[in-house]
Every structure is written in C-alpha cells, then in structure tokens.
Amino acid sequence: MASNAPVGKPADMSAPHMPKVAGIDPAAPSPPHTTGPLAGVPAAAPPSDAGVPPGALIQDRLASWVSDLTTLHELTERLIRSASLDEALREVLGAGAALVGARRGMAVLEPADGHGPTSTIGLGLAHADLGTIETVPRSATSYGRLLDGLPDPDRPARVPDPITIRDLRTEEGLDPRHREVAARLGYAASYALPLATEEAGRLGAVVWLYDEPAEPSERQRHLIGLYGRFATEHLARLLQVERARTRLSTISEELLPHRLPRVPGVQLAARHRTGPQGGGDWYDALPLPDGALGLSVGSVSGTGPSALAAMGRLRASLRAYAVMEGEDPVAVLSDLELLLRLTEPARSATALFAYAEPAQRHIVLAGAGHAPPLVIGDRRTEFVETSLSAPLGMLSCWEAPSVELSPAPGETVLLYTDGLLRRTGDPVDRAFARLHAAASGVPKADRSDPDAIVDHVLRALLPEETAPVPDGEDVVLLAARFA
Structure with missing residues (x-):
C-alpha cells in the first residue's frame, strides 16, 4: 500500500518573479505595509499558458481559492449543526465523499482511550456490506492500520498520513481476503483519512471507496485534510458531551x-x-x-x-x-x-x-x-x-x-x-x-x-x-x- 504524505502548509500567494502587469515593475520591493500570505491558501504556480494574460490567470486562481473556501465554510457549517456523534459521522462521510470524488465509504469511531462509545457507519453500504468488510483482517485494512498504528493519546505524536490504494487489483502486498471483498462489493480503490489531531488524539478513521481505480488530486487532499482536522475537533467536543450525558444518565438511573x-x-x-x-x-x-x-x-x-x-x-x-x-x-x-x-x-x-x-x-x-x-x-x-x-x-x-x-x-x-x-x-x-x-x-x-x-x-x-x-x-x- 502506498501512503500519501499530507499536504503541508501552502506556500505564499505572491510569486517571487511575478510578470509585469499594468506597468508594475515586478522587481520593485513590496511596500512595508503589505500583508503577509494567507495561511491555508495554496501558492499559485507561475503562469505557463502562452498568450494568456497574467491577470486572467491570477483571477482564475483567486476564483478557485474563493470557491474552495466557500465550500469548506458550507460543509463546516453543516457539520456544526450536528448534535450527536452518529449524525456528525454521517455528515463527515457525505462531505468527505463530495470532496474526494467518491460514492461510498465507512466511518469508524473508536477513541484511543478505550472508554467509548464505538460505532461503524456506512455511506452507500448496507449493514451486511459493513459486516463483509469487517471480515478482512483488521491489520490488512486501511482504517485498521490508521487506528492500530496510533499510539496512546496521552503521548503526543505526529498524526499518521492518509492511506491511498489507487488500484486494489494491482496493489502489491494486499491481503487476498481484502481483494476478494473489494471485488464482491464492487469497489476498486480507497482513500483513508485518520480522525485524529495531536490535541484530540485518535477518535477514529474514515475510508472512502471508488468504483474504479482512482485517487484524490492534490487539491482534493488539501481540502479534505483541512475539513478532517476541523471534523475531528468537532467530534471530540461531541464525544465529551456524550460521555457526560451517559455518566449523568447512569447516576440518575441509580438514584x-x-x-x-x-x-x-x-x-x-x-x-x-x-x-x-x-x-x-x-x-x-x-x-x-x-x-x-x-x-x-x-x-x-x-x-x-x-x-x-x-x-x-x-x-x-x-x-x-x-x-x-x-x-x-x-x-x-x-x-x-x-x-x-x-x-x-x-x-x-x-x-x-x-x-x-x-x-x-x-x-x-x-x-x-x-x-x-x-x-x-x-x-x-x-x-x-x-x-x-x-x-x-x-x-x-x-x-x-x-x-x-x-x-x-x-x-x-x-x-x-x-x-x-x-x-x-x-x-x-x-x-x-x-x-x-x-x-x-x-x-x-x-x-x-x-x-x-x-x-x-x-x-x-x-x-x-x-x-x-x-x-x-x-x-x-x-x-x-x-x-
């Protein structure tokens, strides 16, 4: 299986050798009051299309960035409105499928501290399909590697990279049972994202399934990475609420x-x-x-x-x-x-x-x-x-x-x-x-x-x-x- 490194911090918006636009000398230094680059916005590559005005390229990239930020804003707003863990996991599954271009997927909630609650939710997968996937040895699945590979949440550690399997039919070292289940359920590729941050620890993992050999683009990985970190923090808050609710309910019933x-x-x-x-x-x-x-x-x-x-x-x-x-x-x-x-x-x-x-x-x-x-x-x-x-x-x-x-x-x-x-x-x-x-x-x-x-x-x-x-x-x- 090939692991894809997460997209790092984006580069500055301003290119070091910007072409001359409207009489502006690109070699002239920026005025001291110029603001710094925006965090989280990918750097624009130097224009390479011959005959295309540089200003048009910049406008296209800005329009793309605005579209991405608008999409993330809408998806996070919808996620915030979820009031339960299951509802939030379903929202994460649906939003992530739209961001990475997949049709099906599954989310596994399994907090690393072992105090629960735990659950598995599918998108486009029946309950029997989830059971079939769970017959694959856990260590051979993408979500299993993400869940079992994370250390104790009390020990700060780097969050593991997402795992991409571009083609389940040709992937080397793949467990035969994994290949058999994929063929039976009709998916050919997967992208797995950990629901984990260094602050929240490990909460679970999400896997999106593709019908054909595929993998997310660099832009899609960047967007799902930003969304995944936000979703993890939201799930961590809901987990605290759910545990407090369970404790109070237990005390109340005991009385x-x-x-x-x-x-x-x-x-x-x-x-x-x-x-x-x-x-x-x-x-x-x-x-x-x-x-x-x-x-x-x-x-x-x-x-x-x-x-x-x-x-x-x-x-x-x-x-x-x-x-x-x-x-x-x-x-x-x-x-x-x-x-x-x-x-x-x-x-x-x-x-x-x-x-x-x-x-x-x-x-x-x-x-x-x-x-x-x-x-x-x-x-x-x-x-x-x-x-x-x-x-x-x-x-x-x-x-x-x-x-x-x-x-x-x-x-x-x-x-x-x-x-x-x-x-x-x-x-x-x-x-x-x-x-x-x-x-x-x-x-x-x-x-x-x-x-x-x-x-x-x-x-x-x-x-x-x-x-x-x-x-x-x-x-x-x-x-x-x-x-």
Whole structure:
C-alpha cells in the first residue's frame, strides 16, 4: 500500500518573479505595509499558458481559492449543526465523499482511550456490506492500520498520513481476503483519512471507496485534510458531551428504583428519559403497611450533578415520611417542604404523592405545583381535579387540600412530570390537550397493560424521542392499573 504524505502548509500567494502587469515593475520591493500570505491558501504556480494574460490567470486562481473556501465554510457549517456523534459521522462521510470524488465509504469511531462509545457507519453500504468488510483482517485494512498504528493519546505524536490504494487489483502486498471483498462489493480503490489531531488524539478513521481505480488530486487532499482536522475537533467536543450525558444518565438511573414492587391488586409501569444535563425528575413506588402503596413523582429545580444529588436526598426523605404518615399525603408533602426549605433554601420542587389502597381501589393524593394525574379507562379518559398549589420551597409554609379518587376496575392512573408537557414545545393548554388525546387513543387491546399505555403516550407526544432526550428536560411517567 502506498501512503500519501499530507499536504503541508501552502506556500505564499505572491510569486517571487511575478510578470509585469499594468506597468508594475515586478522587481520593485513590496511596500512595508503589505500583508503577509494567507495561511491555508495554496501558492499559485507561475503562469505557463502562452498568450494568456497574467491577470486572467491570477483571477482564475483567486476564483478557485474563493470557491474552495466557500465550500469548506458550507460543509463546516453543516457539520456544526450536528448534535450527536452518529449524525456528525454521517455528515463527515457525505462531505468527505463530495470532496474526494467518491460514492461510498465507512466511518469508524473508536477513541484511543478505550472508554467509548464505538460505532461503524456506512455511506452507500448496507449493514451486511459493513459486516463483509469487517471480515478482512483488521491489520490488512486501511482504517485498521490508521487506528492500530496510533499510539496512546496521552503521548503526543505526529498524526499518521492518509492511506491511498489507487488500484486494489494491482496493489502489491494486499491481503487476498481484502481483494476478494473489494471485488464482491464492487469497489476498486480507497482513500483513508485518520480522525485524529495531536490535541484530540485518535477518535477514529474514515475510508472512502471508488468504483474504479482512482485517487484524490492534490487539491482534493488539501481540502479534505483541512475539513478532517476541523471534523475531528468537532467530534471530540461531541464525544465529551456524550460521555457526560451517559455518566449523568447512569447516576440518575441509580438514584431511581431498580424495579417496581409487586403489590396485589395493582400493576405498575414507569418510564424515565434523562435530559443531556441530568435533570432532577424522579418517580417512586413504595409498599406500605396493610397492603397500601405510596406513589410519587416530582422534579427538583436545576440541572446537572447538584440537581441529581438534591433529587436523591428529596426522594429518600419522601420515602421516610411516607412510611411514617403515608395515609396523609398533605402531611408528607408538608414535611418534605420544611426539609427542602431548611436544607436546600435555593431550590424549589414540584411533587405529587398518592396513598393508594389497591384492595379498595381508593387513592388519596396531594400535589405541590404539579400537573394533575390522568385516569385512563374504557369508559373515560379524564384529568383528576386537584387544587392549585405552589411548588415546594416557594412559600413560607406550604399546604393544600388532598383529593380522593376511586378508579374503576381496569382503569389506569397516570402520573407524570411537567417535562412530558414541555418537551412537546406546545403551549400548556395545547400540551394538555395532546396528552388527553394520546391517552384516549390507547388501543383497547393495550389498556390492560400499563407498559403498553406509557409507551403509547410517549410515542404519541414525543414521536422522535424513543432514546434519552437529546435536549431539554427529563421526562417521567408512572402508571398504576387497578384490577
């Protein structure tokens, strides 16, 4: 395989022996205020076309440079708008294919520190095609040589050169399996670029595939080199965000119940979608004496680790108050409000606590600045009428009346946090209407399964968010179906 050295820093724009133009003597020294050459712009070669005015050649080269800079600007602007690693890798694949004149390719994300995440994405290649390429010994592939040849990112080193294979049929020393896979998939040449800089270390590699024997021109290599360095830095930033999001999501999940309790007479289901900065939303289901059940949802103000810690403390305290006086939800929230005001004076929180007796299908609940529960059944879908109250920590002394509810057999009571409504992006009234419509639209066959109910509501309100919420707030749903 032949390795092509990266294009070095371009030469100066001004040629040392510029022809005479419009009476200007090229031997005359430049005035002292003349600016230096532009970094990143290739030097113009001396004109060689006989009979072509020098001014026209200069204009052509300037037009070419402007076109290249405009193209890079547009491609980098599109890349900046990508908000996830997979989206950014797809953008890099597409932009790079346009710059080097290829039709297909693959990107491999594999950070050198081994902390992940890792992924492989194809352009013009099906999932099976990627699997076929991965059957080639890694050390025999261009991307494998780039990934495995880079040292530890903690040790500064020169970034390896891109690897060009102009013709896979005639390349010397090529692994037979590599040649066989190329013939099967119908590509004849490749150009591999490392996604690495000395600052960011190794993040991965990109390979573009040509249908016929080919290689990028000097100009194309220069442009893809500039774009690749920018793309690597952008991917490094997205990688930091993704890792921080994963850590916060893990912490948040660890602070919530690992499993829901089994209580006769009621079926439970819950969903929790964590925002990128780690919000303070929680849910809980706690078995209480005499077959009772405590249900709660809530949200602490703020985001990040401090909000997660405050949420954990508040949820643990609410469990203690529920054990001591759960049959009186107002007393539970009053004690929680006093604790919040004394220990977290800079925070506020919304909360809803329900004391349920499944055997009697009876619920007593109280809410502090929280959205009303929703009752979903075969004969009705309606919000529970609760009194308007302030969030915890907003007043010197919180108190609100409780509400009693008796769900019919087979009905489900849905508790949720405000994040579910806000994530819709609609005004409050419209968001409530959409939630009601989503709950009313649960198929009859699914109404006996609380898991199916919460999944249907999530898909209806947030159709594009089946994974952790890409931006915005946490989303929590807790459903209790009574037998």
